[in-house]
Amino acid sequence: MADINDDELLDALGVEVAPLKASSRTPREERIIAGFEDILCFHQAYGRAPQHGEGRDIFERLYAVRLDQLRKLPEAHTLLAGLDAPGLLSGVASIAVDVDDLDEDALLAELGIGDEPIDQNDITVLRHVRSNVEKRAAEEVADRTRCTDFEKFQPLFEQIERELKSGLRKTLRFGRDTSIASGNYFVVGGQLAYVAEVGDTIKAPNGESDARLRVIYANGTESNLLRRSLQRALYKDDTGRRLTDHDMGPLFGDTPEPDDIETGTIYVLRSLSSNPFVTEHRELIHKIGVTGGSVETRIAGAEKDATYLLAGVEVVATYKLHNLNRVRLENIFHHLFGAAQLDLTIEDRFGHPVKPREWFLVPLHVIDEAVQRIRDGSIIDVIYDPETARLISQ
Structure with missing residues (x-):
């Protein structure tokens, strides 16, 4: 057989090759999709759309604000039509929080967004919502499922919020201390996480020790990721934090601090x-x-x-x-x-x-x-x- 190239061979075999399509989505569209997928995960876990209200979890309130904003974006309805099987975008925006009355800083705070330079005149853009690839690289976690006994853990998260506000606890950049033990609290992927259980020690493929964790998140979900996966996620996440323990000795401790x-x-x-x-x-x-x-x-x-x-x-x-x-x-x-x-x-x-x-x-x-x-x-x-x-x- 005379030498023929790949295209000629495929043509001779009657195989049609469709050209690969490069992604035509803009970074803005990718962020909108990623942000909506978080809301879909909440709906899958709880069977309802996220809602506003002081009694709601902070992450549910964040998703509620985000959903309100998406409902107001005409382009979002077209872009997300294929994903919106529950019909979340067709719902009526909640009036518990009027996002039009928020100044830009307040809205960014509600959305959990940082201060990277962007178009400061467009407060409806879902800024800094990570793409799927970025989230997977940052978290490296097992699939999260609904925590069926979350009522046992919710008081712990409420207590932690009070202790952070009162100064009894503080957050430290993850890295100096990479240990992870039962009872530890972290902020990973923008969510407060509690290590409820640490399983038996196992050997990782590289020969090092590891363990399966039960991690509860403040939004009512949980995962069973490996300890080293959580360590990597915290280390790679620029916002990853460890929450300090508090010692109620003579005004909070015997170890001297600068102040x-x-x-x-x-x-x-x-x-x-x-x-x-x-x-x-x-x-x-x-x-x-x-x-x-x-x-x-x-x-x-x-x-x-x-x-x-x-x-x-x-x-x-x-x-x-x-x-x-x-x-x-x-x-x-x-x-x-x-x-x-x-x-x-x-x-x-x-x-x-x-x-x-x-x-x-x-x-x-x-x-x-x-x-x-x-x-x-x-x-x-x-x-x-x-x-x-x-x-x-x-």
Whole structure:
């Protein structure tokens, strides 16, 4: 047989070869599809569309905002028609959250989107939604299924959210410590994950040890991925984080940190200012501070310092603590009493407007209770209710 090339041979055999089609989708279209597939996964797990509402999981609320946005994009209806078997795009957008009333930063925060430079005038674009290939490379996880006993784990996720807000836990970039054990919390692929179980040790193909995990996610799903797969996913994910454990020893730990004070004082001050508002509410307005030195030294010259309302102050309470972390402690007070922070602007000695911080409209006995709860660790279980001026269970 005379030498013939491949095309001639296929033609002689009667085989028609359809030319390979290069993907004609734009990066924007790929992101829209990937974002909608997340919503489809939620629908498959729960049998309904994601909904808004403060009682909903944060990821369900994120998907709900995303679905509302997709419903408003004419191109999305055409692009996603072949995927939308449940008819999610034909539904009526929820009015629980009016995305038109959100500024761009608020909308980006709801969508869980970063700050990469893009068209700042188009807030309806689903930005930074990863393609399927990127998600698989970042997660390397087994297929997720609905967690049938999620009611056991939901309180844990709610507790973690409170501890993050109060400063009892913080997030660290994954990499320094690559260990994964039962009871650990991580953020992977933008979702909070809890390692509920670690199976028996097995040998990986490369001879190293591994184990099958049961990982529960805050959106009510779970997976049984391998430990090394989770490690790789966390390491490759730029947003991958480990949540620190908290030790309710003398103000959260015995290991020194950069902002730790070996021995310190929480002090509570009352202003002697003649400002009409301060005068009227003097018994209720208090400044809460932390110092590693003398309180008297700290408040010296208060009359010349706008931080102290340009007036003398009275020390009404002090609390001695050991091995305390100044930044973490101050964050706890600000989170706890943030809703009751004094909204008062005064002029400093040079006529410049100043809005002093660390002054709160909180009764002294409530501050005393908060300090005691910090000491015993129960501070994470309460919030401050400005209406009743007391700490209540959350």
